[in-house]
Amino acid sequence: xxxxxxxxxxxxxxxxxxxxxxxxxxxxxxxxxxxxxxxxxxxxxxxxxxxxxxxxxxxxxxxxxxxxxxxxxxxxxxxxxxxxxxxxxxxxx
Amino acid sequence: xxxxxxxxxxxxxxxxxxxxxxxxxxxxxxxxxxxxxxxxxxxxxxxxxxxxxxxxxxxxxxxxxxxxxxxxxxxxxxxxxxxxxxxxxxxxxxxxxxxxxxxxxxxxxxxxxxxxxxxxxxxxxxxxxxxxxxxxxxxxxxxxxxxxxxxxxxxxxxxxxxxxxxxxxxxxxxxxxxxxxxxxxxxxxxxxxxxxxxxxxxxxxxxxxxxxxxxxxxxxxxxxxxxxxxxxxxxxxxxxxxxxxxxxxxxxxxxxxxxxxxxxxxxxxxxxxxxxxxxxxxxxxxxxxxxxxxxxxxxxxxxxxxxxxxxxxxxxxxxxxxxxxxxxxxxxxxxxxxxxxxxxxxxxxxxxxxxxxxxxxxxxxxxxxxxxxxxxxxxxxxxxxxxxxxxxxxxxxxxxxxxxxxxxxxxxxxxxxxxxxxxxxxxxxxxxxxxxxxxxxxxxxxxxxxxxxxxxxxxxxxxxxxxxxxxxxxx
Numbered sequence: 085x086x087x088x089x090x091x092x093x094x095x096x097x098x099x100x101x102x103x104x105x106x107x108x109x110x111x112x113x114x115x116x117x118x119x120x121x122x123x124x125x126x127x128x129x130x131x132x133x134x135x136x137x138x139x140x141x142x143x144x145x146x147x148x149x150x151x152x153x154x155x156x157x158x159x160x161x162x163x164x165x166x167x168x169x170x171x172x173x174x175x176x177x
Numbered sequence: 178x179x180x181x182x183x184x185x186x187x188x189x190x191x192x193x194x195x196x197x198x199x200x201x202x203x204x205x206x207x208x209x210x211x212x213x214x215x216x217x218x219x220x221x222x223x224x225x226x227x228x229x230x231x232x233x234x235x236x237x238x239x240x241x242x243x244x245x246x247x248x249x250x251x252x253x254x255x256x257x258x259x260x261x262x263x264x265x266x267x268x269x270x271x272x273x274x275x276x277x278x279x280x281x282x283x284x285x286x287x288x289x290x291x292x293x294x295x296x297x298x299x300x301x302x303x304x305x306x307x308x309x310x311x312x313x314x315x316x317x318x319x320x321x322x323x324x325x326x327x328x329x330x331x332x333x334x335x336x337x338x339x340x341x342x343x344x345x346x347x348x349x350x351x352x353x354x355x356x357x358x359x360x361x362x363x364x365x366x367x368x369x370x371x372x373x374x375x376x377x378x379x380x381x382x383x384x385x386x387x388x389x390x391x392x393x394x395x396x397x398x399x400x401x402x403x404x405x406x407x408x409x410x411x412x413x414x415x416x417x418x419x420x421x422x423x424x425x426x427x428x429x430x431x432x433x434x435x436x437x438x439x440x441x442x443x444x445x446x447x448x449x450x451x452x453x454x455x456x457x458x459x460x461x462x463x464x465x466x467x468x469x470x471x472x473x474x475x476x477x478x479x480x481x482x483x484x485x486x487x488x489x490x491x492x493x494x495x496x497x498x499x500x501x502x503x504x505x506x507x508x509x510x511x512x513x514x515x516x517x518x519x520x521x522x523x524x525x526x527x528x529x530x531x532x533x534x535x536x537x538x539x540x541x542x543x544x545x546x547x548x549x550x551x552x553x554x555x556x557x558x559x560x561x562x563x564x565x566x567x568x569x570x571x572x573x574x575x576x577x578x579x580x581x582x583x584x585x586x587x588x589x590x591x592x593x594x595x596x597x598x599x600x601x602x603x604x605x606x607x608x609x610x611x612x613x614x615x616x617x618x619x620x621x622x623x624x625x626x627x628x629x630x631x632x633x634x635x636x637x638x639x640x641x642x643x644x645x646x647x648x649x650x651x652x
Contacts, residue, residue, distance in 0.1 A: 150201030
């Protein structure tokens, strides 16, 4: 974990970090990874990866439409919208 | 220097479920914007996705039909990226344990049949739609499509030309429509594909660096985009540069591919298991039920048409090429015993009309019942083949019932032999020069007499009877 990795991750997460914070977070992350790395000592070659701590399987649904038209309510809670769409700063294709 | 092309396709087939992959939102196409959006599709805090069982069943149908392995336990992962039409900031997909792995499909190419292996087919949710050109300085977002189930079908890099890529896509489209898991409607975006293209020196074992062409949704553009990209990569390498691994966008208006790299800077999806979803388990019983419900597939149909019905191979191929053609054939065959004649007309006159109008058979006015009846009226001698053509054209225009057309236009074939004899005698009597020439050895003139009789009867005479009668008169 170095500063360059932190810069990349903060870009990917769209989090803006200033210089001081960046340094602190770099150190924090270093420590966290060091701590978690202790797990590497355990031999896991015969163990299936655990995808969920519940160790249960999913309930599924039947293919039925149950949603109502919430257009007005949903557009209203968006930061920006017009009568038909959510609006965001222009994304250039 | 000669180059070899290596192509792999990722086809996204929209599964024809009624509701979305993880919510009860409707998947109906063409609805008013943002009216089919559930709270789960919006990615609102506190909501939880619940998987749609039918999407799994449909994916499994594809797996079984391609001889693939079905993972009865499959799980979901998050693919993280930011884009306005992806409200959650991640797409739920199956990275580590896809529902389907290691299948294959047979593809007809110019060099005969080729097996293309399918690495995997996994379930994932579609994103919404961004509208870029409608609003000044802003992008509109419609989330109706967000959460719609997709089956992403990933081929091995075993395709070696643009034409072959198109043939592969067509084979997959044919299969998913036969299986009734995707409507195959490319204009509505129900099937789209990403194409990975690379080139290498002939004989080289190692693959070249690939470029990915994104989101192409027509056969024509797949072929054009790949061919452009092959040319471009050859140019790059022959100029002493190297191909960059990147995503490129195909511009159909300019017929070129453009780098999208600026947008994809430091692309890293940081996949991890989706903590909101537990592994989905398909029981042996469910698997067996799906297996038992699989329909007859194109290849099986083709074989049956040849071995049981006795169709020509070329006919069987055309008829089994699409579900709608096969339905027309099988539906019409229920109305008449002469199935071979049904096939002949379907491949001949009906296909010609389809090509002329550039439509699919289910878009025409011809119904299987009416078509079958038309063939039956030929075999029971109500009308001649020639008249049947004009009846078919009338159906094509109006969709009217065969018997109504025959009756209202007075097209019933003349069966009365004495009437035909009378007309034939009249024709022979009023053309003494031709009779003399015919008897003098110009046998080709026989056709002239037949033509005259048909003209006199407005095509309603049975050609076979006319032939016999004229032979008797002319000796």
